[in-house]
Amino acid sequence: MTINIDGKALADEIVQSVADKVTLFKQKHAITPGLAVVLVGDDPASGVYVRNKIKRSEQAGLRSIEHRLSAEVSQAELDALIDALNQDSSVHGILVQLPLPSHLSDKKVIESISPAKDVDGFHPTNVGRLVTGEADLIPCTPLGCMMMLERQFVDLSGKHAVVIGRSNIVGKPMASLLLQANCTVTVVHSRTQNIEALCREADILVAAVGKPLFVKESWVKPGAVVIDVGINAIDKEVKRKLVGDVDYDAVFPHVSAITPVPGGVGPMTIACLMQNTLTAAECQLA
Ligand code: GUN
Numbered sequence: 001m002t003i004n005i006d007g008k009a010l011a012d013e014i015v016q017s018v019a020d021k022v023t024l025f026k027q028k029h030a031i032t033p034g035l036a037v038v039l040v041g042d043d044p045a046s047g048v049y050v051r052n053k054i055k056r057s058e059q060a061g062l063r064s065i066e067h068r069l070s071a072e073v074s075q076a077e078l079d080a081l082i083d084a085l086n087q088d089s090s091v092h093g094i095l096v097q098l099p100l101p102s103h104l105s106d107k108k109v110i111e112s113i114s115p116a117k118d119v120d121g122f123h124p125t126n127v128g129r130l131v132t133g134e135a136d137l138i139p140c141t142p143l144g145c146m147m148m149l150e151r152q153f154v155d156l157s158g159k160h161a162v163v164i165g166r167s168n169i170v171g172k173p174m175a176s177l178l179l180q181a182n183c184t185v186t187v188v189h190s191r192t193q194n195i196e197a198l199c200r201e202a203d204i205l206v207a208a209v210g211k212p213l214f215v216k217e218s219w220v221k222p223g224a225v226v227i228d229v230g231i232n233a234i235d236k237e238v239k240r241k242l243v244g245d246v247d248y249d250a251v252f253p254h255v256s257a258i259t260p261v262p263g264g265v266g267p268m269t270i271a272c273l274m275q276n277t278l279t280a281a282e283c284q285l286a
Contacts, residue, residue, distance in 0.1 A: 003257040005148050005227075011267035014147070015060050018274045022061035025281065033281035034063040035093040035119065035273075036085045040078065040104065041071030045233075046097045052270055053095070060274040065091065071101050078104060079112055086114040092281035093119035095273065098169075116284055119276040122168065130173055133180050136283050137276050142174040144268025145206060145227045146181070152225050152257050153204075157182035162202035164188050164195070164215070164245070170208040170229055178204070195219075207245035215246040217254055226251060226258040229265050 026032055035057050039050045050066070057064035067081060078096075085094050094117045096109050110118075115125040121139040129135040149156060161183040165171035171187060178185045183204065188195045199205055199219040207215050208229035220226060230245030244261030252258055259265055 002252050002255055003152075004252075005152065005257050005259045005264060007144070007148065007259055007264040008267045010148065010151065011144075011271035014268075014271040015056055015274055018060045018062075018271075018278050021278055025278065026061070029285055031090075031281075031285070032061070032063045033093070033277055034065060034091045035095065035277045036065045036067060036088075036091045038067045038069065038078075038081065038085075038094070038096040040069045040073055040097070041101050049270075050097055053273060056270045056274055057277070060278075062274065062277055063090075073104075075104055075108065078109065082109065082112045086112075086117065091117065092284055093117055093273075093277035095119055117280055119273060119280055121173070121276070127168075127173075130176050136279055138177070138272075139169060139173045140272035140276060141170050141208075141229060141265060141269045142177050143272040143275075144265055145174060145229065146177050147272070148227060148259065148265075148268060149204060149225065150181075156204070158184070159203040160184045160186070160201055161204040161206065162186045162188060162199050163206045163208065164199065165208035165210070165229075167208065174206055174208065178206075209245050211245055212243045213245070213247040215251065217247065217250040220251055220254055222254050223256045224254075226255050227265065228259050228261050231261060231266060 037050055037053055054064045054066055085091050094113050098106050100106055110122045115123045118126050118137055121137040126135055126137050161178040163171050163174050166187055166189045175185050175187050186198055188198050196219050200221050202224055204225050206227045210230055212232035212234050226246055228244035228246040232243050233240050234243055242262050
């Protein structure tokens with residue numbers, strides 16, 4: 001029997017556990033951990049993600065501070081806001097929703113956030129700490145994937161994990177985390193030869209390519225565990241529908257467990273952001 005890994009249910013558990021810890025944190029420090037969320041422009045998908053982050057912050061008992069900036073904001077104005085948030089001791093986490101409009105630099109923004117408040121785990125200091133296994137703040141999507149895998153396998157040690165995609169946000173940090181969990185890790189990408197055969201070797205297959213229904217049933221080893229990071233909007237007879245990077249219906253009968261889209265990795269990413277905000281506050285007050 002294939003298991004449908006319910007990311008929404010696990011995310012609810014994590015948010016509840018963060019809320020319990022936030023209650024204790026408030027009793028101990030008389031401070032509410034604060035998360036500043038910055039949204040530039042009016043991209044509808046980014047707007048939805050930001051709304052969900054704010055809603056979950058409330059459920060976790062965190063104080064969220066939303067900053068909406070016009071799509072025309074200058075780099076200097078954005079830098080000044082981040083500077084002010086870095087200095088503000090009531091703000092423990094800063095998240096700038098990416099991608100930014102093309103006249104702004106994602107890289108400059110990532111590097112200007114204080115590493116202690118970098119709840120995305122994207123700052124080069126935190127990337128370095130992740131690779132050496134010393135990170136407090138780990139990118140939310142790979143962290144959520146690891147939590148789902150750890151539920152599925154008591155021990156990941158010795159498993160062959162194949163990660164499809166090499167982005168800084170998902171593929172690379174995912175590979176680091178799997179390696180730390182003693183997996184044998186292969187990263188495949190657009191220049192890889194014979195992707196399909198490599199994927200078929202995987203005990204754990206993590207798809208993060210951003211291509212709808214890219215992974216077919218012939219790509220998976222029977223009994224594998226499949227984590228689908230993709231969230232792709234496709235038009236299906238006029239109506240828009242969300243699908244993953246994996247052809248869920250075709251793959252499902254062949255694997256031991258798989259995450260659905262929606263309701264898999266997406267809710268876990270936001271739950272991990274709540275966890276990271278609490279971790280950032282704890283580290284700042286330690
Ligand atoms: N855009 C898509 N994913 C992410 C993420 O994890 N963090 C931020 N800041 N922006 C994103």
